[in-house]
Amino acid sequence: MYKLNETKMFADVTNNIAIIINSETGIYYAMNNCGSIVFQALLDGCSKQTIIENLKKIENCPSDIEQKLQSFIDDLLQKEIIAEGEQSSKNPVFDETVIKQDNFEMKVLEYADAQEMLLADPIHDVDESEGWQPVFKEDNKNDK
Amino acid sequence: MTNKPLISIMMPTYNNGKYIKQAIESIYAQNYDNIEIIVVDDGSTDNTKEILKQYKDIKYFYIEHKGIPFARNVALENSKGEYIAFCDSDDYWLPNKINKQMQYFKDHPNCEIVFTKYENFFENENLKTNRRAVYEKKVEDVFKQYLPSSIVKKSLFDKYGFFDENFNVSEDTEFLYRIFKKGIKVNNIIPEVLYKRRIHGKNVSLKYNTDAVKKYIATILRKGVLSK
Numbered sequence: 001m002y003k004l005n006e007t008k009m010f011a012d013v014t015n016n017i018a019i020i021i022n023s024e025t026g027i028y029y030a031m032n033n034c035g036s037i038v039f040q041a042l043l044d045g046c047s048k049q050t051i052i053e054n055l056k057k058i059e060n061c062p063s064d065i066e067q068k069l070q071s072f073i074d075d076l077l078q079k080e081i082i083a084e085g086e087q088s089s090k091n092p093v094f095d096e097t098v099i100k101q102d103n104f105e106m107k108v109l110e111y112a113d114a115q116e117m118l119l120a121d122p123i124h125d126v127d128e129s130e131g132w133q134p135v136f137k138e139d140n141k142n143d144k
Numbered sequence: 145m146t147n148k149p150l151i152s153i154m155m156p157t158y159n160n161g162k163y164i165k166q167a168i169e170s171i172y173a174q175n176y177d178n179i180e181i182i183v184v185d186d187g188s189t190d191n192t193k194e195i196l197k198q199y200k201d202i203k204y205f206y207i208e209h210k211g212i213p214f215a216r217n218v219a220l221e222n223s224k225g226e227y228i229a230f231c232d233s234d235d236y237w238l239p240n241k242i243n244k245q246m247q248y249f250k251d252h253p254n255c256e257i258v259f260t261k262y263e264n265f266f267e268n269e270n271l272k273t274n275r276r277a278v279y280e281k282k283v284e285d286v287f288k289q290y291l292p293s294s295i296v297k298k299s300l301f302d303k304y305g306f307f308d309e310n311f312n313v314s315e316d317t318e319f320l321y322r323i324f325k326k327g328i329k330v331n332n333i334i335p336e337v338l339y340k341r342r343i344h345g346k347n348v349s350l351k352y353n354t355d356a357v358k359k360y361i362a363t364i365l366r367k368g369v370l371s372k
Contacts, residue, residue: 012362017369019362030369114321114365 002042002073003085011081013040016098020081026115029081034102035072037094045088048073055104058096062104072106079108148178151242151295152225155183156215157233161190163342168199170236176243182222183233184215192233213307213315220306223298230292234342241338245295248334257296257323258332259289262339289330291316293339300328311360318364325368 004011011020018036020029031039041051048069055065062068076082153171157164164183171181181202185192187209196204205218220228227246231237241260248258304323307315324330 010358010362012359012366014363014366017366019366019369021358021362021365023358028365030366109369111365111369114324114368 001045001047001085001087002076002082003045004043005080005083009081011039011043013043016095022080027110027112028114029079030109030111032102032105032107032109033098034104035106035108037092037098038069038072038106039076041090041092041094042073042076042082044090044092045086046090046092047087050090051092054092054094055099058094058099058104060100065104068104068106072108075108079110081108146178148176148246149227150225151176151179151227151229151246152219152223152298153179153181153229153231154216154219154223155181155231155233156186156212156219157183157188157192158186158209158212158215159188159190159192160233161188161192161195163234164192165195166236167231167233168196168202170238171231173239174237174242175240176246179242180223180225182219184218186210186212186215211309213309213311216315217306217309220298220301226298227295228298228301229295232292232341235292236340236342238338238340242295244334244336244338248332249295252332254329255332256300256328257294257330258334259291259294259330260334260338261336262290262293262341263337264341264343266343289320289333290339290341291320292341304328311364317361321364321368325371 008022008024009020010023011018013019013036016033016036018029018031018039020031022028038051038055052066052069055061055069073082155164155167160167168181171179181199183196183202183204185196185204185206187207193204193206196202203222205222207215207218227249229242229245245258245260249255252258300323304319304326308318308322309315311318320330
């Protein structure tokens with residue numbers, strides 16, 4: 001199955017919108033709601049078959065849903081967003097309303113309009129829990 | 145009486161008593177006579193206040209510790225300058241930084257923000273080898289927009305808003321991204337190192353930072369995508 005290609009990608013799925021940042025190129029990707037939900041299922045290690053079975057439970061699921069999913073996965077692989085990973089036993093629960101709103105279409109949109117910003121080094125002295133100018137922690141105490 | 149435009153120089157600080165004197169002195173060494181220095185002390189518990197007492201003309205605000213975007217906004221609210229400059233309290237400027245940037249504004253009347261190259265320097269020689277390599281590489285690639293190196297027309301903040309206090313980190317990136325999306329040119333960069341950024345092990349960057357910081361950046365991008 002699949003996992004995030006962590007060597008170069010960072011992904012965040014919030015409010016059913018996935019944002020993926022390629023920290024090597026500064027290109028970033030956004031997905032529509034349906035794509036984001038399915039993408040999260042892929043990151044969770046759900047199998048293609050499980051995803052398809054759960055999509056098919058939704059009313060008006062198109063007959064070509066398998067092709068749609070495969071095309072989506074191929075796109076993610078081609079963009080190096082995901083890589084081969086281990087399968088989990090997770091069973092995805094999809095928000096029917098959101099999937100139907102997007103007509104079962106899974107889209108990945110690519111943006112290059114913030115490359116300069118993303119490849120800049122504008123971040124200050126911060127810590128994920130303490131914010132600005134943190135107290136020193138174990139993993140970088142030798143840096144001080 | 146000078147006819148040069150007033151520049152408000154904001155210096156948010158938090159427990160940087162060890163470094164702040166060097167930062168302040170580098171500003172006074174600029175030979176530009178129409179400045180105001182606004183230090184917003186974000187709740188320091190070290191000797192910062194004592195050190196700053198010798199500088200009578202500095203506008204000093206001591207506030208409860210609320211983080212860098214809040215501190216920056218306090219400085220903005222109390223600034224009177226037509227231009228805003230930044231000097232973080234652990235960094236310092238090189239001579240003629242202001243003059244060169246103000247000359248750039250003069251030569252480029254449509255410019256609203258101008259950066260300089262900046263250079264990282266190391267607090268001591270004990271940084272781990274891998275981190276040193278990262279930052280040395282960044283010095284080579286340093287021709288980038290780093291907000292503290294910039295001078296900005298205050299009107300940009302009036303028009304597009306102050307720093308977003310929801311971003312405890314990356315608030316400068318968010319501001320740059322916001323004005324960039326509004327069509328403001330952010331590629332005015334003086335190709336000379338005029339800002340020195342101290343690396344003392346607490347700094348992070350996009351590729352090597354924590355997931356929390358990357359999540360903030362993703363939030364900024366999501367905001368932009370939704371507004372497209």
